Amino acid sequence: MTKVLYLLNFAGKAGTERYVETLVNYLSADGLVQPFFAYHEGGLLVERLEEMGVPCRRVEMRRRFDYKAARDLAALCTEWGIDLVHCHYLREHYTALLAKKYNPHIRVVYTNHFVLANDAVTRFTNRILDKRQDQMIAVCNKGKEQLIANGWSGERIQVIFNAVDLDAWAGERSQSTLRAELGLDEGRFVMLCASRFADDKGHRYLIDSVKRLTQRTDKPFTLVLAGDGPLLEPTKAQVKQLALEDCVKFIGFRKDIKNLYKGSDLYVNASRHEALSFLIIEAMAAGLPVIATDMGGNSDIVNDEAGCGLLVEYDNPDSMAAAMERFLEDPSFTDACRENARRTIEAKFEVHKMARATFGVYEKALHDGFQGV
Structure with a gap:
């Protein structure tokens, strides 16, 4: 069973939190994933995941290039035996990619939940960190287009729609x-x-x-x-x-x-x-x-x-x-x-199809992912 650490800066009550909870629920129920969760700022999602028996831990992530956070995340992945980190916003995404320096075993999947253009500096740093990226998910077609425009490699981006039961x-x-x-x-x-x-x-x-x-x-x-x-x-x-x-x-x-x-x-x-x-x-x-x-x-x-x-x-x-x-x-x-x-x-937009497709991205990241440098 694949050990996946879901990483989120703010664990509140919006759509991204619903996305994480959905994946944890259906992938663990199907016996495909053993879920873990780490966050910077707690909220309703932490409560819900703890009720589901998911191990949760706070990791302080103060900014995008936070090397202490990257070391802490790498150590947590070693402690829990994590195979893959699935993150959702740029702060934790950068943290996970930097953590590969300290724990080259882990693979990183990033889901983009917005269709927003990055500024020039962020596009530049995206291109630098792209060599560490394993797989990315866009939740809509325009999201994939924007990720490419933001500096990420299109061949590692899969479109998987959000879904419900x-x-x-x-x-x-x-x-x-x-x-x-x-x-x-x-x-x-x-x-x-x-x-x-x-x-x-x-x-x-x-x-x-x-x-x-x-x-x-x-x-x-x-x-x-x-x-x-x-x-x-x-x-x-x-x-x-x-x-x-x-x-x-x-x-x-x-x-x-x-x-x-x-x-x-x-x-x-x-x-x-x-x-x-x-x-x-x-x-x-x-x-x-x-x-x-x-x-x-x-x-x-x-x-x-x-x-x-x-x-x-x-x-x-x-x-x-x-x-x-x-x-x-x-x-x-x-x-x-x-x-x-x-x-x-x-x-x-059916949830079992979405969960299986997401697990397929996990498998691709684990088998074909880029080695962190």
């Missing part, structure tokens, strides 16, 4: 308590957005879109906003300023995300940056059609072939409002997208 998201509307909690009747059209309240998540223009929607349709609807973050209070103030309190509801950070999906009719993504959103594919697995911005890897999920929703232009309230209106006014279109959503997940 369809069985975990099965269920009926009647199982949800969301509508009763908010006092919403069954006939009301409910849209859900569960993004963190941060600048790149697009809440400002999403609220502007809702205002435009109220001017375009008489159909009753509610937008439910789940999550927390630094821009929560400014967003609440914007809703009050636009007199949208009757149709926009804030419910805070929630762990019962399936309950929220099952009580909704549509999932809305308004983000500026996406690689391949777990929230989108979870919502689809739960049977929801999707509106998503045409950014990053969203077009790998929502497109004409999939027929599961609509792409809109980022920061364009008219584009978003028109898409919302389409779902409100055309029930047959909504039903068709709902049917296609689960079909799309089964075909392209």
Whole structure:
């Protein structure tokens, strides 16, 4: 069994943490991987992995070129007999690559969770460290293109979409308590957005879109906003300023995300940056059609072939409002997208396929990887 150390700077509660937990769960359940976990800053993921019996250890990683962290990581890999380190952001990625100097046995796999251009200095250091890299994973096609543009070797980059377990998201509307909690009747059209309240998540223009929607349709609807973050209070103030309190509801950070999906009719993504959103594919697995911005890897999920929703232009309230209106006014279109959503997940974003493909990358790194220097 391959011993894999999952390395993450901040072990919080976002999509990357969900990715790590998914791999740990399914690869260990299939007897392919014995998982271990190391982190710099603890959070909810540490709690969850410890509950699963995964050994966890803190490794201080203060910056990208932190040689003390690299030595500490190499020593931890020796202590635990680690074969491969799977990391997810540049700080821990650089740390793992530098650790090969002190423990040449380990191999390194890096998953890129963003579609973001690096600056010139980072592109230069990427090219230098590329000779130590074994394998890389991009979670969407545009992510692979960006990795190459950022200085990494394309022949060692595999595209493996994020994925979910369809069985975990099965269920009926009647199982949800969301509508009763908010006092919403069954006939009301409910849209859900569960993004963190941060600048790149697009809440400002999403609220502007809702205002435009109220001017375009008489159909009753509610937008439910789940999550927390630094821009929560400014967003609440914007809703009050636009007199949208009757149709926009804030419910805070929630762990019962399936309950929220099952009580909704549509999932809305308004983000500026996406690689391949777990929230989108979870919502689809739960049977929801999707509106998503045409950014990053969203077009790998929502497109004409999939027929599961609509792409809109980022920061364009008219584009978003028109898409919302389409779902409100055309029930047959909504039903068709709902049917296609689960079909799309089964075909392209199913968790067992993703886990096996990722393990294939581990095997390639172990058998064909580059020796650290």
